Amino acid sequence: MATLQLLMNENLFVRDPQETELGRKIIQEGIAMIDDLGFEKFTFKKLAARIDSTEASIYRYFENKHRFLVYLIAWYWNWLEYKIDFGTQNIEDPSRKLVIALRIISEKKQRDPFFPDIDEEALYRIVIAESDKTYLTKQVDEDNREGLFRGFKSLCKKIASFVNEVNPDFQYPHSLISTVLQAAHQQLFYAEHLPSLTNLTKKTGDLHQQNEEFLNELVFNTIKV
Amino acid sequence: MATLQLLMNENLFVRDPQETELGRKIIQEGIAMIDDLGFEKFTFKKLAARIDSTEASIYRYFENKHRFLVYLIAWYWNWLEYKIDFGTQNIEDPSRKLVIALRIISEKKQRDPFFPDIDEEALYRIVIAESDKTYLTKQVDEDNREGLFRGFKSLCKKIASFVNEVNPDFQYPHSLISTVLQAAHQQLFYAEHLPSLTNLTKKTGDLHQQNEEFLNELVFNTIKV
DNA sequence: TCATTATTGATAGTAAAGCTATTCTATTTG
DNA sequence: CAAATAGAATAGCTTTACTATCAATAATGA
Numbered sequence: 314m315a316t317l318q319l320l321m322n323e324n325l326f327v328r329d330p331q332e333t334e335l336g337r338k339i340i341q342e343g344i345a346m347i348d349d350l351g352f353e354k355f356t357f358k359k360l361a362a363r364i365d366s367t368e369a370s371i372y373r374y375f376e377n378k379h380r381f382l383v384y385l386i387a388w389y390w391n392w393l394e395y396k397i398d399f400g401t402q403n404i405e406d407p408s409r410k411l412v413i414a415l416r417i418i419s420e421k422k423q424r425d426p427f428f429p430d431i432d433e434e435a436l437y438r439i440v441i442a443e444s445d446k447t448y449l450t451k452q453v454d455e456d457n458r459e460g461l462f463r464g465f466k467s468l469c470k471k472i473a474s475f476v477n478e479v480n481p482d483f484q485y486p487h488s489l490i491s492t493v494l495q496a497a498h499q500q501l502f503y504a505e506h507l508p509s510l511t512n513l514t515k516k517t518g519d520l521h522q523q524n525e526e527f528l529n530e531l532v533f534n535t536i537k538v
Numbered sequence: 539m540a541t542l543q544l545l546m547n548e549n550l551f552v553r554d555p556q557e558t559e560l561g562r563k564i565i566q567e568g569i570a571m572i573d574d575l576g577f578e579k580f581t582f583k584k585l586a587a588r589i590d591s592t593e594a595s596i597y598r599y600f601e602n603k604h605r606f607l608v609y610l611i612a613w614y615w616n617w618l619e620y621k622i623d624f625g626t627q628n629i630e631d632p633s634r635k636l637v638i639a640l641r642i643i644s645e646k647k648q649r650d651p652f653f654p655d656i657d658e659e660a661l662y663r664i665v666i667a668e669s670d671k672t673y674l675t676k677q678v679d680e681d682n683r684e685g686l687f688r689g690f691k692s693l694c695k696k697i698a699s700f701v702n703e704v705n706p707d708f709q710y711p712h713s714l715i716s717t718v719l720q721a722a723h724q725q726l727f728y729a730e731h732l733p734s735l736t737n738l739t740k741k742t743g744d745l746h747q748q749n750e751e752f753l754n755e756l757v758f759n760t761i762k763v
Numbered sequence: 764t765c766a767t768t769a770t771t772g773a774t775a776g777t778a779a780a781g782c783t784a785t786t787c788t789a790t791t792t793g
Numbered sequence: 794c795a796a797a798t799a800g801a802a803t804a805g806c807t808t809t810a811c812t813a814t815c816a817a818t819a820a821t822g823a
Contacts, residue, residue: 328770335771351676356809368811370771377810445670451576453731466734484737485752491728491735492721492756499720500713506678509691510716512709527710531717535759553799560800581780594783595800602781 317427319391324459325384328374336374337430338364343381348435352382352443382439383447383461388431389440390464393417394471407478408533414472415532418497419525441498469494480536489535493528500524542652544616549684550609553599561599562655563589568606573660577607577668608672608686613656614665615689618642619696632703633758639697640757643722644750666723694719705761714760718753725749 318331330336342364347355357371357378375381396417401410422437448462456462472494473486483489503511504520513523543556555561567589572580582596582603600606621642626635647662673687681687697719698711708714728736729745738748 333770353675357811358809367772367774369773369813372811373770442674445674448732449667449670449727450578457732462732466732469735485755486737487734488721488725488728488736488738488752489756491724492717495720495724496713496717499716502674503713503716507673507682507687507691509712510694511713512711513713527713530710531714531756531760534762535756537759558799582782583780592801592803593781594802597782598800 316429319388319395319428321384321387321391322460322463324461325380325387326374327372327376330374330384331430335364335366335370338366339371339374340385341430341432344385344432344435344439347382347385347439347443352378352439352446379447379450380461382443383456385436386440386444386447387461387464389436389444390468392425392428392431392433394464394468397468397471407475411472411475411479411532412529414475415493415528416525418494419521419528421519421521441502444498445495465494476532476536483536486536489532493532496531497524497528500527544613544620544653546609546612546616547685547688549686550605550612551599552597552601555599555609556655560589560591560595563591564596564599565610566655566657569610569657569660569664572607572610572664572668577603577664577671582606604672604675605686607668608681610661611665611669611672612686612689614661614669615693617650617653617656617658619689619693622693622696632700636697636700636704636757637754639700640718640753641750643719644746644753646746666727669723670720690719701757701761708761711761714757718757721756722749722753725752 321329321331323329328336330340339360343355343360346360346363350359355378357368357375361368361371375384397414400413400417404410404413422433424433425431448456450456469487469490473490476483476486476489500511500513501520501524504513504515508514513520513527517523546554546556548554553561555565564585568580568585571585571588575584580603582593582600586593586596600609622639625638625642629635629638647658649658650656673681675681694712694715698715701708701711701714725736725738726745726749729738729740733739738745738752742748
């Protein structure tokens, strides 16, 4: 099987981690560790110990742990966009494209053999719990200027364009889609930790499918004239 | 004018800050400081210096800075619920109640003379930028068990009940409202920092009003049969 | 093949953050 | 008036988030 590489914005790293053994190890074990400890308890020192390297070496790949998180989350959005491109190619009907995008967003994530270094299931949990922290900072504007959020913006734009094809009169395609992308994760988080904030529930079957149905209602009811 | 006090869950603090001069100062200046520096750069040490007190003294009121944030955000949700109760009393029509709730959620916040100690405008900015951090932690479940998120859950429940009155067949009232509460802040944040993720824009007039219209479309289109 | 230059490891050090503990004084409160 | 409490002052500890320096090793290229 062909092994792919997603092209990442150069500002996301100091040295490209996809190009060296150590770099790939940082990514792999970093994902496992953030998944384990959560982002606040995660440190480069701990990660260095885990991969039998040193803090200083990790700093040669990532400026700091915030950038590291931004990198991982950006990878995820790039991956989703690639999956949506893949899943919607040769499809004309915009409604169908939208349905497919919503499915891809909400479906249970499994390891993608095209990217053997990345544990997508763990990364998905990280996205759910930590992705907001990438932009909820005082340096958003700087980070944005450096293009760190390009992946997310590009994904949002793409799906918003499907919305626009379905109903060109709808005034808030970007707002709707950014809301939906957020909701997709949030609802799963709530189902797990704050169940009174959601109607998704493990009791009545597959969470991801319920989530997909909820998002479909939200999107299609909102934009249908 | 009568001065009110919102009743806060006791687990939110060590000593009730509403009851002493120092406590109120911590709240007041703490809000100003988080608004200024952002939550990550904010520390009890800096706050102590600002109010001419000591770190140790602040620790007598709040277990740590995370709890302090949770307290402030909880205060905000309690305040909103109080405003919605106030604004919807004696109104029967559930659609109107829902419209009012959405207005209150999305409207520009101004200082409320009933609560002279709190700068609601600054607190609103904090909510927009920091509120997610209250629950996006590894200790959510513990914090939730202690009832720290009661305010938000109660607000969500109330508005979801309006939705339910409007359309008892709609299956996702809580999911819809938690999504909307989130979106209300998120869209303003995006408009300010990541404008390509939203259709709200300062160019075409009042952001808050556009936000209200977006949320109305989202909610009423979604639940209308 | 030899030199050079990247890469990593080892080690050290620093400022700040996030606490905890102790003692002392001023002030309530019973 | 005694006893409890609030707060100030001070100190100290561990961890985090870096930065810097230097040596060892691997890769490369002339």
